[in-house]
Ligand SMILES: [Fe+2]
């Protein structure tokens with residue numbers, strides 16, 4: 001599956017589920033973040049060999065019930081509750097308990113052995129780059145994401161030798 005097919009999947013999940021997401025107006029966790037995490041999760045899923053549609057949908061829904069840009073993991077649990085309803089309506093063929101578990105735990109600051117959760121959590125952490133923050137490689141679950149983080153770090157070191165290191169999230 002190539003990038004354009006994954007982008008089409010992202011557009012589909014946004015058309016179906018976007019109107020129900022409470023995060024739409026947020027500055028750093030709005031639609032661009034949901035789209036980017038969905039796309040990256042789908043691309044990681046291709047690389048690790050897990051179901052691409054599940055990764056794209058989980059990626060899009062992971063912050064769907066956010067109501068502010070603050071920290072903590074409450075929004076992850078709220079998003080899992082809303083995601084369960086949206087999955088039942090729009091994606092009844094997907095494994096809702098597995099997707100919702102990945103969504104509920106994405107802000108716990110851990111790594112995982114579950115390939116689907118790994119694609120989602122890594123995609124979310126790689127998108128810290130939108131804030132000028134590098135993902136902490138110790139908190140990335142897939143080799144593919146650690147490779148991306150290493151490439152970005154080398155590029156940053158070449159271009160901006162004094163730039164501060166990223167923090168964990
Ligand atoms: Fe989140």
Ligand SMILES: [Fe+2]
Pocket residue numbers: 029033037062063124
């Ligand atoms: Fe997020």
